[in-house]
Amino acid sequence: xxxxxxxxxxxxxxxxxxxxxxxxxxxxxxxxxxxxxxxxxxxxxxxxxxxxxxxxxxxxxxxxxxxxxxxxxxxxxxxxxxxxxxxxxxxxxxxxxxxxxxxxxxxxxxxxxxxxxxxxxxxxxxxxxxxxxxxxxxxxxxxxxxxxxxxxxxxxxxxxxxxxxxxxxxxxxxxxxxxxxxxxxxxxxxxxxxxxxxxxxxxxxxxxxxxxxxxxxxxxxxxxxxxxxxxxxxxxxxxxxxxxxxxxxxxxxxxxxxxxxxxxxxxxxxxxxxxxxxxxxxxxxxxxxxxxxxxxxxxxxxxxxxxxxxxxxxx
Numbered sequence: 001x002x003x004x005x006x007x008x009x010x011x012x013x014x015x016x017x018x019x020x021x022x023x024x025x026x027x028x029x030x031x032x033x034x035x036x037x038x039x040x041x042x043x044x045x046x047x048x049x050x051x052x053x054x055x056x057x058x059x060x061x062x063x064x065x066x067x068x069x070x071x072x073x074x075x076x077x078x079x080x081x082x083x084x085x086x087x088x089x090x091x092x093x094x095x096x097x098x099x100x101x102x103x104x105x106x107x108x109x110x111x112x113x114x115x116x117x118x119x120x121x122x123x124x125x126x127x128x129x130x131x132x133x134x135x136x137x138x139x140x141x142x143x144x145x146x147x148x149x150x151x152x153x154x155x156x157x158x159x160x161x162x163x164x165x166x167x168x169x170x171x172x173x174x175x176x177x178x179x180x181x182x183x184x185x186x187x188x189x190x191x192x193x194x195x196x197x198x199x200x201x202x203x204x205x206x207x208x209x210x211x212x213x214x215x216x217x218x219x220x221x222x223x224x225x226x227x228x229x230x231x232x233x234x235x236x237x238x239x240x241x242x243x244x245x246x247x248x249x250x251x252x253x254x255x256x257x258x259x260x261x262x263x264x265x266x267x268x269x270x271x272x273x274x275x276x277x278x279x280x281x282x283x284x285x286x287x288x289x290x291x292x293x294x295x296x297x298x299x300x301x302x303x304x305x306x307x308x309x310x311x312x313x314x315x
Contacts, residue, residue, distance in 0.1 A: 029082030047178030172220025
């Protein structure tokens with residue numbers, strides 16, 4: 001592997017202990033890139049925070065239980081991210097060979113074949129199903145929906161400039177999975193076979209908690225759109241040459257910043273509405289205010305920090 005131009009075997013974290021043959025598969029799971037893990041896990045933590053603060057409340061939800069759930073979700077997130085990243089890399093391998101940052105990924109460099117990557121994806125799905133099986137059918141249904149949303153994402157890079165929106169649909173959907181996990185699924189009426197579809201939709205639409213979850217879900221979509229559009233600017237020139245579609249290409253260097261301002265403003269509105277509908281108190285709005293104060297769109301830091309570097313394409 002070390003003979004591949006531009007590639008060096010990683011020697012930190014779990015990679016220090018892995019046999020050479022396992023390293024490409026760990027790279028497919030992105031075990032070497034923890035920032036991306038938090039982009040997934042963040043939504044699960046938001047979902048957990050939302051679920052434990054809406055009725056019905058339970059005295060069984062103590063700190064020990066919360067820690068266990070957070071740990072359980074940590075394991076699931078690691079695996080689920082591995083599934084989606086492996087699938088993404090397999091479908092994007094031709095694009096990746098044309099993008100400098102991605103050429104040394106396991107599939108483009110030849111360390112893992114297309115067939116091996118598909119088998120690895122299937123194996124991870126099997127393990128993921130085993131992890132979620134004890135949690136009940138509704139959690140599994142949400143996991144399947146979430147997986148389908150994220151499996152569609154790489155396909156959209158070929159036909160639309162808005163794949164980041166679809167990525168947001170998938171990442172933010174974790175809110176509903178976690179709510180179902182603790183028995184407070186706001187979409188539960190949709191799965192009730194005792195009533196017709198119109199009655200189910202009406203029940204969900206009229207539920208303040210379901211509407212609150214909807215606003216929270218949409219705010220998560222916007223957060224994903226903002227960060228992934230910024231992230232995509234590091235490949236801006238290569239994406240133009242390779243024909244990869246996305247919001248960074250669509251908006252360009254000049255259009256991204258004002259678009260992120262607008263998306264950020266709508267996101268904050270959604271967060272406020274989610275809190276109002278759920279009846280959250282001062283602590284929730286203090287968190288929202290803290291988020292707003294650190295999410296400035298300028299060259300000095302915050303959510304769009306290092307804007308100067310993004311303009312130069314050296315992030």
